[in-house]
Amino acid sequence: MFGKKKKKSFFDKIKELFGGGVQGEEFFEDFEDLLIEADFGAALAVEIVKEIKDSWKSKKIGSLDEFREAMWNILERDLKVAPLEIVDGQLNLVLVLGVNGVGKTTSIAKMAHYYKKELKDSILLSAGDTFRAAAIEQLQYHGEKLGVRVVAQQHGADPGAVIFDTLDMALARNTKLVIADTAGRMHNKANLVKELQKINKIIQKKAPSAVYKKYLVIDSTTGQNGYRQAEIFNEAVGLDGVILSKYDSTAKGGAAVGISKKLGIPFVFMGLGEKYDDFIPFDKNKFLSGIFDK
Known part of the structure; x- marks a missing residue:
């Protein structure tokens, strides 16, 4: 009996796309499509791709690990968090x-x-x-x-x-x-x-x-x-x-x-x-x- 096939994660798809390294304009077009598919929205996808592309051009990204780290840093920066703090003495x-x-x-x-x-x-x-x-x-x-x-x-x-x-x-x-x-x-x-x-x-x-x-x-x-x-x-x-x-x-x-x-x-x-x-x-x-x- 075969087990249920694990669904590919967002980063699994990036790995496939990345292959042997960043491959130029076609890669970035496919990467933008992948971001839109993952519900980042078209406008945000364009911004992320531009930032990653600039880092690639300036040689800051070469390996998959560097790509992952750059993506992580962008998303961590863009996510805002504001805990609910109970103010004492007030409703x-x-x-x-x-x-x-x-x-x-x-x-x-x-x-x-x-x-x-x-x-x-x-x-x-x-x-x-x-x-x-x-x-x-x-x-x-x-x-x-x-x-x-x-x-x-x-x-x-x-x-x-x-x-x-x-x-x-x-x-x-x-x-x-x-x-x-x-x-x-x-x-x-x-x-x-x-x-x-x-x-x-x-x-x-x-x-x-x-x-x-x-x-x-x-x-x-x-x-x-x-x-x-x-x-x-x-x-x-x-x-x-x-x-x-x-x-x-x-x-x-x-x-x-x-x-x-x-x-x-x-x-x-x-x-x-x-x-x-x-x-x-x-x-x-x-x-x-x-x-x-x-």
């Missing part, structure tokens, strides 16, 4: 955004678990996705398992009212961290802006001194779709960071680099599996090792 509020199916609710639960070690009982979850079937129940289930209180209303309720109630309770209890879910419908941009602007207004009015962050959850396997989601949400409300869910070594890493480089948005966390502990601050080395399969 810290994280509004979590994302389309349905990206792992938004589970990412919220994992984030609560991550900070529970530090903040104990001073965490509130807000069930602001009142539209998706079972979203409220799913968050309540996680809250019960984690021992974290969840503020919720009935299905179909006004998300703004849920946020309002959550902030009321958080301020009354001197809560340190609120993590709020939001609807994941990829509706048109005008409706998205209107809905999120309403929530923004409530937060700014009820808790003007809160340390307020807006994080987008994207599925690491979706490639350029993830980039487009980041673009839309960033234009709508301005993002402070991205949580990369469902990460594994086969992830299409190029889109993440594009989000950082082209949109200027840093990464905050990465989800590595199904368990609550499978959630860590974004680790550049782990991410890049996945791309280079090493």
Whole structure:
């Protein structure tokens, strides 16, 4: 019985392309195609190829190891990371955004678990996705398992009212961290802006001194779709960071680099599996090792 054939990594393909060494213009055209295939996007691919080509011309790259090191350094430089630091003595509020199916609710639960070690009982979850079937129940289930209180209303309720109630309770209890879910419908941009602007207004009015962050959850396997989601949400409300869910070594890493480089948005966390502990601050080395399969 034959084993399952291992899928070629991004760097496996570079190795094949590289062959006996850099072979001139044809190599760079093929390399650009490979970057686009790996979801770096056309504009970013052109920039990376130019930088690598300049290094080749100036004799800084000759071997495959030098090529790999140059690529690693470029991607490490372009990836931005900004950890969520809890500011003591203030309410810290994280509004979590994302389309349905990206792992938004589970990412919220994992984030609560991550900070529970530090903040104990001073965490509130807000069930602001009142539209998706079972979203409220799913968050309540996680809250019960984690021992974290969840503020919720009935299905179909006004998300703004849920946020309002959550902030009321958080301020009354001197809560340190609120993590709020939001609807994941990829509706048109005008409706998205209107809905999120309403929530923004409530937060700014009820808790003007809160340390307020807006994080987008994207599925690491979706490639350029993830980039487009980041673009839309960033234009709508301005993002402070991205949580990369469902990460594994086969992830299409190029889109993440594009989000950082082209949109200027840093990464905050990465989800590595199904368990609550499978959630860590974004680790550049782990991410890049996945791309280079090493």
